[in-house]
């Protein structure tokens with residue numbers, strides 16, 4: 503799906519330019535933000551279980567470090583590519599600035615379909631990738647975390663490989679680790695939880711009672727699955743969900759725990775889910791279904807100029823990174839559909855990653871209540887800042903979020919003596 507010419511990096515630059523102009527910045531003041539500070543492409547040879555050798559391509563892109571060490575996830579996906587990782591790295595810089603945590607932005611990826619690899623092959627791939635990016639990462643330098651098709655287990659392998667090279671355990675080199683080896687309680691659910699916090703606040707602002715709305719979620723992975731589960735637990739009506747294979751719908755509300763239990767068997771997909779009263783829909787139908795709140799939680803470029811006019815939701819909360827193409831943004835704005843942008847809506851993950859890193863540095867372990875309360879506080883403060891900026895500049899929430907981010911990053915750059923960080 504999506505337009506043929508979509509390029510996430512060009513999309514990011516176009517949005518950045520619009521926001522910087524709206525802020526009244528001169529091109530020189532934000533030019534640096536169009537480019538990553540550092541890009542690394544690596545080859546990753548892996549001995550497969552059948553004895554053959556395969557070489558995979560991997561990336562780590564460091565976008566900006568004006569506000570602190572680089573921070574951002576690692577994605578394993580067959581379509582991962584340099585421009586995608588460049589865009590994702592820039593979005594991390596903007597996201598960390600929007601929620602005002604002391605990080606810059608980075609992202610990594612490997613062009614691989616992980617479902618085609620055995621667990622042992624994945625371990626070898628991850629360990630070799632870690633050694634390839636080792637000169638760039640470190641707890642004060644660049645701190646990876648999970649993203650699409652990576653999880654706590656993969657972070658554990660990265661931490662172990664890095665620690666082997668250092669000769670001692672370095673938990674702070676990655677976040678999103680299993681709790682037993684220094685991960686933060688609440689990190690695995692944090693992105694989805696943050697999405698629900700922001701959705702609720704936005705609905706309240708619009709005068710829509712959150713409990714009375716219907717919700718549709720695209721993607722039932724870490725982020726979409728958790729958001730759907732929390733909404734269900736809060737008694738809200740999730741009427742449609744999907745994964746790569748397609749979606750399911752029930753207007754009275756889906757049984758989300760039953761769906762998640764079904765999907766916990768990794769060999770199962772939603773196209774095979776059968777339950778009385780539940781109908782099958784395509785991903786396209788999910789995006790354009792009649793609902794109040796649409797939560798895209800899969801990949802980029804799902805809401806495009808081709809389907810934006812058909813979207814029936816009143817509010818879109820972007821749980822995925824980059825789900826909306828810039829052309830669609832204009833159509834949605836004209837149609838008065840409120841879009842809560844990714845760099846605000848899905849920032850809960852990196853916020854709790856920050857808490858995890860702080861716990862690692864202090865050798866502390868916080869309680870779940872403490873983590874969730876702090877998460878809520880940071881998310882609501884960010885929402886408030888973005889909302890105020892968009893009101894002040896009569897703009898969309900996306901423009902508001904970008905303006906908050908650009909302001910904070912360029913200010914940090916100036917305070918360090920350059921237009922932007924000269925690190």
Ligand SMILES: NC(=O)C1=CN([C@@H]2O[C@H](COP(=O)(O)OP(=O)(O)OC[C@H]3O[C@@H](n4cnc5c(N)ncnc54)[C@H](OP(=O)(O)O)[C@@H]3O)[C@@H](O)[C@H]2O)C=CC1
Nearest residue numbers: 649650651693721722723724725745746800822823848851
């Ligand atoms: N993990 C995190 O903490 C954070 C993630 N994000 C962003 O959230 C999004 C989802 O990430 P995450 O949940 O971690 O990833 P996961 O790998 O856990 O889940 C991805 C989900 O998206 C589904 N999916 C993939 N392609 C499509 C498609 N074309 N149509 C519908 N569904 C699809 C997958 O289906 P299937 O299982 O069938 O492949 C899966 O359910 C990404 O954009 C990511 O960058 C943002 C902030 C933090």
Ligand SMILES: O=C(O)CCC(=O)C(=O)O
Nearest residue numbers: 574575647649851852855
């Ligand atoms: O937790 C993190 O450090 C980053 C998560 C991530 O990759 C993202 O927010 O897109």
